[in-house]
Every structure is written in structure tokens, then in C-alpha cells.
Amino acid sequence: MSGVILITGATSGIGRAAARRFAGAGWKVIATGRRQERLDALVAELGADRVHAAPFDMRDEAAIDAALDALPEGFRDIDVLINNAGLALGTATAQEADLAQWRQMIDTNITGLVTLTHRLLPRLIARKGAILNISSVAATYPYKGGNAYGGTKAFVRQFSLGLRSDLHGTGVRVTSIEPGIAETEFTLVRTGGDQAASDTLYGGAAPMTGEDIAETLFWVATLPPHLNINALELMPVSQSFAGFQVARA
Numbered sequence: 001m002s003g004v005i006l007i008t009g010a011t012s013g014i015g016r017a018a019a020r021r022f023a024g025a026g027w028k029v030i031a032t033g034r035r036q037e038r039l040d041a042l043v044a045e046l047g048a049d050r051v052h053a054a055p056f057d058m059r060d061e062a063a064i065d066a067a068l069d070a071l072p073e074g075f076r077d078i079d080v081l082i083n084n085a086g087l088a089l090g091t092a093t094a095q096e097a098d099l100a101q102w103r104q105m106i107d108t109n110i111t112g113l114v115t116l117t118h119r120l121l122p123r124l125i126a127r128k129g130a131i132l133n134i135s136s137v138a139a140t141y142p143y144k145g146g147n148a149y150g151g152t153k154a155f156v157r158q159f160s161l162g163l164r165s166d167l168h169g170t171g172v173r174v175t176s177i178e179p180g181i182a183e184t185e186f187t188l189v190r191t192g193g194d195q196a197a198s199d200t201l202y203g204g205a206a207p208m209t210g211e212d213i214a215e216t217l218f219w220v221a222t223l224p225p226h227l228n229i230n231a232l233e234l235m236p237v238s239q240s241f242a243g244f245q246v247a248r249a
């Protein structure tokens with residue numbers, strides 16, 4: 001099985017690994033992200049017949065529309081949408097957090113995601129396609145400093161389940177993918193470029209990789225069309241749950 005897939009945030013990490021996985025299996029991939037040079041490199045690597053670069057910022061509605069209008073022949077009938085672009089910014093507690101960072105996470109992880117999804121629903125319904133939304137374990141398990149990021153990912157999970165309900169009878173499949181720690185540029189972005197912090201977090205932890213998640217996305221997308229994975233939570237073995245905290249006077 002193959003078709004046309006649009007993957008947001010394909011310039012790095014999970015999205016780039018997914019672009020390689022699907023293109024390698026014969027899919028036509030629309031790769032998005034802000035960093036044009038990285039998208040161009042993906043086209044050079046995988047071939048212009050396999051990958052179309054569509055650079056846009058998820059927060060720019062007009063740019064999304066322009067990119068969709070400009071899709072070339074062969075890339076217009078989108079079968080699968082992977083809503084992957086997203087970010088965490090900062091690890092401060094709510095009372096210390098930067099409101100501008102909260103807004104950027106909400107604008108990207110929520111508003112951008114619902115805008116693109118809304119635009120593509122008619123095509124996805126016409127194709128009996130699939131939507132794979134990248135949420136996070138942060139949607140379910142709160143942790144200190146996760147505040148707005150966890151909130152955006154809880155939205156993504158619940159929006160996915162709501163879409164499932166609304167799309168009842170259309171044949172469109174919807175899945176919320178909820179990963180734990182995967183080594184990508186995620187922590188570099190979250191910390192404002194602190195490579196040491198990123199190395200410390202992932203060092204010795206045998207975290208998941210972008211390729212691990214890409215393989216999962218590929219499996220979900222290529223299941224028989226009568227099967228829907230509603231939500232899928234995955235972690236490296238090295239990660240598990242911690243308890244509650246109690247403040248004492």
C-alpha cells in the first residue's frame with residue numbers, strides 16, 4: 001500500500017525520519033517545516049518524484065493555503081496527514097514561565113494543527129484517508145515544567161478522539177500517537193540551543209529515536225483499512241512513571 005502523505009515538521013527528528021520511511025516504501029511525501037534548506041536536502045536525498053518541499057510556518061494560515069494551492073500534479077490527492085510539527089519551549093514552572101513561549105506552543109501545536117487539518121478534511125474524506133496526530137505522554141502524565149506543553153498535547157489527544165467521532169462513517173482513520181522521550185532536536189529547541197542539556201537528558205538513557213516513531217507511524221498508516229488505532233502510547237524501556245509530591249508546612 002502507498003499513496004500521498006503530508007508530514008508536517010519534516011526538517012528534523014520524527015518528521016524527517018517519517019519522510020524517509022514513507023518515501024523509501026514508495027509513497028509520495030509532502031514535507032513541510034520552516035527550514036527550506038533542510039527540505040531541499042530531503043528532496044535531493046530522496047528524489048523530486050518522491051518528495052515535494054512545502055516550506056511554511058504552521059502559524060501562518062495564508063502560507064498554509066498558498067502551499068496547498070501550489071501542490072504539483074501527483075501530490076494533490078492526499079491520503080494521509082501526519083500532524084507532527086510542534087515544540088516545547090522552556091521548562092520553567094507556570095509561575096516563572098514566559099507567556100510568549102506558551103503562546104508560541106499553543107499557536108503551533110494547537111492552532112496550526114487544527115487549521116491544516118480543517119483545510120485537508122475534504123480531501124481526506126474523499127480519499128478515505130488517515131490522520132495521525134503526534135501528541136505525547138505529556139498529554140496524560142503531568143510533570144513539573146510541563147504546564148502549557150502538556151496542555152497542548154492533551155488537546156491533540158482529545159481533538160483526535162473527537163475527530164474519530166465526527167468522521168464516523170466516512171472511512172477516515174484517526175490516531176493519537178503519544179511518545180515518551182525520543183532523541184531529536186526537541187530538547188535543543190526546548191532549552192534554546194543548550195546542547196549540554198540535551199546530551200545530559202538523553203545520555204545513557206537509550207531513548208527512542210525518530211526512526212522508532214517513524215516505524216510506528218508507518219505501521220499504523222498501512223494497517224488494513226477496517227482497523228483504527230485510536231491512541232498509541234510508547235516509551236523507551238528506560239522511562240517509566242514517578243509518584244505524586246506532597247508539600248509539608
Ligand SMILES: NC(=O)c1ccc[n+]([C@@H]2O[C@H](COP(=O)([O-])OP(=O)(O)OC[C@H]3O[C@@H](n4cnc5c(N)ncnc54)[C@H](OP(=O)(O)O)[C@@H]3O)[C@@H](O)[C@H]2O)c1
Binds near residue numbers: 009011036059084
Ligand atoms: N522528542 C520527544 O521526546 C517527543 C516526545 C513526545 C512528542 N513529541 C512531539 O513530536 C513532534 C516532533 O518533534 P521532534 O521530537 O521530532 O522534535 P524536532 O526534532 O525539534 O522537530 C520538530 C519539527 O517541528 C517543526 N516545527 C516547529 N515549529 C514549527 C512551526 N512554527 N512551523 C512549522 N514547523 C514547525 C520543525 O521544523 P522547522 O524548525 O524547520 O520549522 C521540526 O521539523 C512534536 O510535536 C513534539 O511535541 C516529541
